[in-house]
Amino acid sequence: MSEHTLSKRSLSKRSFEDFHPGMEMSFGPRLVTRDEIVAFAAEFDPQPMHMDEDAGRRSMLRGLAGSGWHTCCLLMRMVFDGLLVQSSAMGSPGVDEIDWRAPLRPDSSITVRMRVMETRASRSRPGVGLVKFHFDVVDQTGTQIMTMIATLMFGMRVALGSAAS
């Protein structure tokens, strides 16, 4: 790999400085099958409406629907693949809010829409910045399945020692 390519890769890696309030990205679509929904539920959230069509129909969800935690985990993976894998992401201190708004149905195709709400330097960790994001998960019909507000930590470019900063 040439030095030129390495340099391009380094520049394409997102650091704290690359996030600004109002910035938007989207990830997906990603198909979610019935088998995935039931397998996730069997391991982590075996409530009947996540496991069985009849139980789902009798529930408030009016049909088989994925665990809300499954939606969180799918969002995490989609944001990893679309953004974090090529970034200075350092994890997250936590989540401010999750709203489960509509059922995640088998064979949905979901998209994550992400918007930067605010950015600030960490007070306790030099070289680290905090980015607060608003996430929407929508299915192929445009139905809003989930919203989430969460903060992620990113290394600053200056702290990574890149000449590009």
Next chain:
Amino acid sequence: MSEHTLSKRSLSKRSFEDFHPGMEMSFGPRLVTRDEIVAFAAEFDPQPMHMDEDAGRRSMLRGLAGSGWHTCCLLMRMVFDGLLVQSSAMGSPGVDEIDWRAPLRPDSSITVRMRVMETRASRSRPGVGLVKFHFDVVDQTGTQIMTMIATLMFGMRVALGSAAS
């Protein structure tokens, strides 16, 4: 199974009326292995510090540590097994707050402590009540791994048509 047994089972099923502010329960302990941590991360959150010891040591977490979403999913399963499986639980509208406080280490043995914060009847759904819980996840050393505030919906006993109400 005798009618007596059935009746006892029905009475032991927790409904909205059984929750009161200040009420506490705990679930676990549950062992969390390295293999589980890495398998979860590989599927949902393959950030290097969740996948590899060396990457973990170089990260803010100072060692291999499970995804925060893994801790959420383990909490969900422990609360299901210890409470929801024998209850009128109807799912959750969402989560108010998640704080990831310390790393989830391989071969931890985690316990969930749950406290009822408030209870109220649903304004929009007759026969349904909302219970807001505070959850702590602690490991075998007493370290607080995660806290969460979340609301669950439970059917009221009167709405379930039980003579016991």
